[in-house]
Amino acid sequence: MLLFGHTERWDGVAVNLVHLECFLAVAEELHFGRAAERLHRSPATVSESVSALEGTVGCQLFHRTSRRVQLTPDGRLFLQEVKGPYEQLVRAHARALTRGRRQRELRIAHTPELGHLLLPALHAAVPRDGDAAVRWRPVLMHTQEQQRAVAAGSVDIGLCWAVRSAPPLRSVVLRELPMVIVLCDDDPLAGYSAVRLEQLIGREVLMTPRRDNAFLSGQIQLAFAQAGLNHTDVQEVPRYEELVMQVAAGRLVGLHASTISAANRVPGMAFRPVEPELTVTICALLREDRADAVIDGLLGALRTAAAGFGGTES
Numbered sequence: 482m483l484l485f486g487h488t489e490r491w492d493g494v495a496v497n498l499v500h501l502e503c504f505l506a507v508a509e510e511l512h513f514g515r516a517a518e519r520l521h522r523s524p525a526t527v528s529e530s531v532s533a534l535e536g537t538v539g540c541q542l543f544h545r546t547s548r549r550v551q552l553t554p555d556g557r558l559f560l561q562e563v564k565g566p567y568e569q570l571v572r573a574h575a576r577a578l579t580r581g582r583r584q585r586e587l588r589i590a591h592t593p594e595l596g597h598l599l600l601p602a603l604h605a606a607v608p609r610d611g612d613a614a615v616r617w618r619p620v621l622m623h624t625q626e627q628q629r630a631v632a633a634g635s636v637d638i639g640l641c642w643a644v645r646s647a648p649p650l651r652s653v654v655l656r657e658l659p660m661v662i663v664l665c666d667d668d669p670l671a672g673y674s675a676v677r678l679e680q681l682i683g684r685e686v687l688m689t690p691r692r693d694n695a696f697l698s699g700q701i702q703l704a705f706a707q708a709g710l711n712h713t714d715v716q717e718v719p720r721y722e723e724l725v726m727q728v729a730a731g732r733l734v735g736l737h738a739s740t741i742s743a744a745n746r747v748p749g750m751a752f753r754p755v756e757p758e759l760t761v762t763i764c765a766l767l768r769e770d771r772a773d774a775v776i777d778g779l780l781g782a783l784r785t786a787a788a789g790f791g792g793t794e795s
Contacts (some may be wrong), residue, residue, distance in 0.1 A: 499538075501567060504542060505531035508560050511550045519647065521628035575634065584614035587775070590638040594689075594721045595763060598638060598740055602786035607779065615775055624694040631766050632655045639766035640777060642738070645696040646766065653765040653780060656787035660759040661742065663687075663728050663735030664749040670734065675756035678708035686715045687724055687735040697761065700734075704759050725750055743790040763787050 506516035507527065517524040523751035535542050552560065591600060600619055607615045620636060627639035632650055646652035662676040670676050691698035705715070718724045721737065725747045727734045735741075738761050742752040765780055 495534070498529040500636065501563060503527045505560070505564065505567060507531055507543065507550065508552060508556065510557070511552075513550065521625055521632065526793060547624040576582075578705045586618050587637045587779070588635070589617055589638045589640065589779070590622040590630060590636045592627075592642070593621065593625060594744070595640045595642075596621065597744065598782055598790055599763075602789060603779070603782050604718050606785065615661075615779065617779070627766055631768060632769065637767065637771065637776065638783075640783070641764055641766060642694055643697045643700065643762045644764055644766065645693060649768050649770070650766060651769045653767070655763045655765055655784045656761045657760050657782075658739050660755050660761060661737060661739045661752040662755060663737060663741060664751045665729060665732055666749050666754065667732070668732070668751070670703045671751040671753065673753060675754045677756050678704060678710055678759075681708055681714075681734060681736075682708075684714065685731075685733050686758040687718050687727055688715055689721050689724060690717045690719065700761075701759075719752050720737055740790060761781055 503516065503522070503526075508521050508733060509512055510516045510519065513527055513531075519529045520527065533545065534620075538555075538559065540555040541553050544551045546554055548622065554733065567629045584744070589600070589603075596619055603617075607617065611617075617637075620630075622630060622639070624639075624641045624644060627636065627641055628644070628646075628650060630636035640655075644652055662670065662681070664671045664676075666790050670680060673680075688701075691701060705711075718727055718735075719742060722734045722744065724737055725741065725745050727733065729747050729750060737756070739752065745752075765783055
């Protein structure tokens with residue numbers, strides 16, 4: 482289970498819990514890639530954490546080759562000694578979270594764009610007074626951070642784009658949306674009712690960063706490869722609200738979920754569906770053991786909010 486990103490002291494010794502968490506995951510999976518996927522961290526982060534832990538304890542914990550990962554004798558002994566105390570700490574943390582939920586406001590994490598689109602409607606829909614009142618607070622987080630926080634229990638609901646979830650997380654689809662091509666309205670491609678990815682070959686394509694969401698990035702990369710589109714022609718724009726402006730200023734093309742047309746304030750822009758259709762989902766991320774009337778009510782209100790914004794008109 483994901484826990485904290487802090488350093489604790491056991492018997493006077495400083496212990497980085499992220500390093501320990503990564504060690505235990507690799508010890509159980511005997512594979513750095515699977516351990517990273519389970520922890521919602523990059524393989525490089527997991528490898529660096531294990532190496533840092535080995536430096537701290539002063540011995541090698543794993544034998545690593547290109548084919549396999551094995552615990553060393555020191556690693557097996559260390560596993561026996563730390564697994565019980567770590568699991569005890571996890572259980573104590575879970576009990577504290579359960580007690581705290583009865584007293585605190587709910588925390589809803591969101592990516593920048595989805596917070597802008599969904600949270601005003603949620604605020605309007607959720608009662609703030611009387612017996613039915615629900616107290617909640619928005620927290621800005623990108624996808625991987627949301628996955629870790631929801632798994633740890635420090636966030637109740639995450640709002641993100643398409644994401645692969647595994648226990649203890651579950652993903653609830655709020656809405657499926659088409660991806661659209663973003664163009665100046667006098668661009669030759671704006672004359673088409675839909676634009677094929679092949680038509681973007683040789684053009685500089687702008688997208689928002691994909692590295693934070695490996696699942697969504699993989700879907701898009703596959704579509705690019707099938708269309709023969711060179712990934713080196715794709716440039717990243719830091720924030721979604723800058724994408725349309727940069728397309729307009731540089732007479733470029735962009736690719737984004739159709740939500741961008743609902744948020745657009747730049748005149749003279751066109752938004753065309755991708756052909757064949759390329760879709761993305763808006764998801765709510767929560768723990769499998771979080772199912773109650775309040776959470777269900779918030780999910781219903783978020784689903785209604787997601788259904789309320791528009792399509793791809795120019």
